[in-house]
Amino acid sequence: MRLTMVVPCFNEGLRLPVARFRQFLPGSDVSLVFVDDGSRDNTIERLRDVQRGFENQVVILEAPSNQGKAEAVRLGINYAFEHSAEFVGFWDADLATPLEAIPQFMEVFRARPGIDMVFGSRVKLLGRNVRRRAARHYLGRVFATVVSVMLRLPIYDTQCGAKIFRANPDTRPLTAERFLSRWVFDVEILARFISQLGSPALAADRIYEFPLDSWEDVEGSKVKAGDFLVAFRDVARIYWRYLRAA
Secondary structure, three states: OOEEEEEEEOOOOOOOOHHHHHHHOOOOOEEEEEEEOOOOOOHHHHHHHHHOOOOOOEEEEEOOOOOOHHHHHHHHHHHHHHOOOOEEEEEOOOOOOOHHHHHHHHHHHHHOOOOOEEEEEOOOOOOOEEEOOHHHHHHHHHHHHHHHHHHOOOOOOOOOOEEEEEOOOOOHHHHOOOOOOOOOHHHHHHHHHHHHHOOHHHHHOOEEEEEOOEEEOOOOOOOOOOHHHHHHHHHHHHHHHHHOOO
């Protein structure tokens, strides 16, 4: 299974876990596409540190200016599609979700051939190491509930930055056009998928939420409390564009 993981980066020079990426690569058949989204620090040098010695496995794309996480992810995913990846995903650069979860996601695809998408889900259960700041957790739960109602999809966590897609005729069009939102493009992907298939029920049968064994808030997140207000505005725009007539 040819898997390409897209890692969007913006000013990650101080917190990019270079050593963890390099420890993961040997013996792995996963390719990484880092998209430097117009960083103004030493991110590109840090990415080259990851790439050194793994040039056949690690690609670095450089955007000329900062366009937002959504566009960085879209550019990376389309690059992967164009280079014959069978599976494409995206993963947060801070590795809040450990790279070791990737084989677990892929096992879902092997066991369930009808699944097109596997999304990480940050569910705090006994025996799992999910650490999230209380304020972000509760704001996130409100947001996720609103989104679930809007999409008519019983999804628990749309915003976890760990997702993998099967490359096929139903998923390739999802990133063909620029997203309306710079941040909640995950919701827009789902809305496009529902609109394309014709109903939330059909989409639900092809999406699997994987409860993560480990997830941890990493200092330096670029998401602020005020961004939730922007996110709710963007959700309304997404609904109006893709789902109003459904």
